[in-house]
Amino acid sequence: MPILNKNLTSQLSSLSWNRAQPLIVVDADEVLLQFVCGLERFLASRNLWFDVVSYKLFGNIKEVGTNTPVSEDSVKLLLHDFFIEASHNLDPVPGASAALESFAARAQIVVLSNVPETQKTQRRDNLHQHGMPYPVVANEGLKDEAMAMMAAQTDAPVFLLDDITHHLKATKERLPHCHCIHIIGDPRLSALVPEQTTGTYRAADWDAASGYIDQVLIDYGL
Ligand SMILES: [Mg+2]
Structure with a gap:
């Protein structure tokens, strides 16, 4: 058990x-x-975007302009900040x-x-x-x-x-x-x-x- x-x-x-x-x-x-629309607003404020190509966040959060995916550690930190700053304000x-x-x-x-x-x-x-x-x-x-x-x-x-x-x-x-x-x-x-x-x-x-x-x-x- x-x-x-x-x-x-x-x-x-x-x-x-x-x-x-x-x-x-x-x-x-x-x-x-x-969640995703709220996350996209949050990422935009950090010059990032979510490329909705698969059902996962890791690898799909990218820098605006270069389209370079941010690292897994960065995604974890971003999600931590997102929950604190923006998760109370989702549609x-x-x-x-x-x-x-x-x-x-x-x-x-x-x-x-x-x-x-x-x-x-x-x-x-x-x-x-x-x-x-x-x-x-x-x-x-x-x-x-x-x-x-x-x-x-x-x-x-x-x-x-x-x-x-x-x-x-x-x-x-x-x-x-x-x-x-x-x-x-x-x-x-x-x-x-x-x-x-x-x-x-x-x-x-x-x-x-x-x-x-x-x-x-x-x-x-x-
Ligand atoms: Mg869910």
């Missing part, structure tokens, strides 16, 4: 749970918030707020984000400002551990929406009953990723994701 992340345990114990209500767990970056992914609001009365909604815990309040405020006043859990690494802990709190259907396939795959392997939805906010990134990952539903946008969740809830009589 993996060792429980103590921090995760304390974060989750501070939330209230309802066993009868479905649980909708949502990633933030590129699901609720436009929402279209349709996210309205979709979640439509489920808020009949489901528990939790944002599970791989964000440094020191930035959790900023992230929560950023989401709140865009009409998404849901609890934020700061995760690290794969999300299946946090999903297993949260799924244990409900007897109703469980959903995970994420743009990163390895989070969905790990969760599906560990929790076969979890409805895993693959959604990518940025259309340029979305175009780079193959249509379907085994065991997951690929949603073109929030309308599609919302329709899928709604149908599952109807099928369960909820």
